Amino acid sequence: MLIGYARTSTAEQEAGLEAQHRDLSAAGVEKLFSEQVSSVDAAKRAQLEAALDYLREGDCLVVTRLDRLARSVAHLLTLVERIEAKGAGLRILNMGVDTSTPTGKLMLTMLGGVAEFERAIMLERQREGIAKAKAEGKYKGRKPTAQAHGDNVRELKAAGRSVPEIIEETGVSRASVYRLLRSDR
Template sequence: MSTIYGYARTSTSDQLAGLADQIAKLKAAGCDNQSIFQEQVSSMKMEERTEFAKVLAKLVKGDVLVFTSLSRAARSMIHMMEIEAQVSKAGATIRILDLNCDTATPNGRLTFNLFASVATFEREQMLERQAVGIAAAKAEGKYKGRAPTAQAKSAKVLELASKGLTRQEIADAAGIGIASVYRILKAA
């Protein structure tokens, strides 16, 4: 028997309303609580998308993987095509709700490919506009960027390390990622 799986993602943990909205739409599309995978991580950090990896590993012939929008799955055409190939290899299909697109049909596959290209174009345009805006703000002295995590938290990390805490305990206590802890300790 085929299963309808749903995947919901927001880029940051403060987007709870967006995540709840996606989950409600996935349920309306036929997903149940056990078949919805959700996480709050940037799509650019694929190695951290553990729930996405889990749902991809579960797919078998006849299953459907549902996204509320194309941007919840990938940020580039190449990446989206890789995902579609992996889903297709499992014998499953993709349904994207906001595009009314289902790769189970020839029209759906065409629509999928067209919109994946448009989404990539829009993302590249947004990044270009962002870079221009940042450059202009820097030229006017209005943009400083964020302080590097390691610089801002190094004293706290070193203090916690001197207490014999594990690197994960240090990361949790300092509110930073474990990679930052390693960088700080290596530099000390």
């Protein structure tokens, strides 16, 4: 059985998720697991875990691209090991890689290394660009969203509202609410 897994990092990437669904269906996927969560939050990837748990001997996990599954070679190899322990395989559509063959396993390891290298280079360039922008005074970083609600948080607390009520009304995280209130002392 072909088991599909689709992922985008954010809810705003709906078109990307739909494209993955389309490509996985065209590949003959019979059961599809899908989520919108950053791969960095590996512990929160419930649908990936569900897909891996669902795999049985002879099944194949299918993804459209390697970066939808893993961000590092170490993580990729751990996932492949789990998949193979179940007697299943992994297929990556855009690379034409299938780990049910020795050549497919070799190619996956090599391509995973290249993908990790590309990501490291991209992050290095990003850091360099941010440093240059900061030096030129063009980069201010992310706007501190909690600070923008500081007066409102303080007013609600002064009015006797509980922290959970303040969180619900302002959308500011619990830690930020406490940080804002602590800074007033």
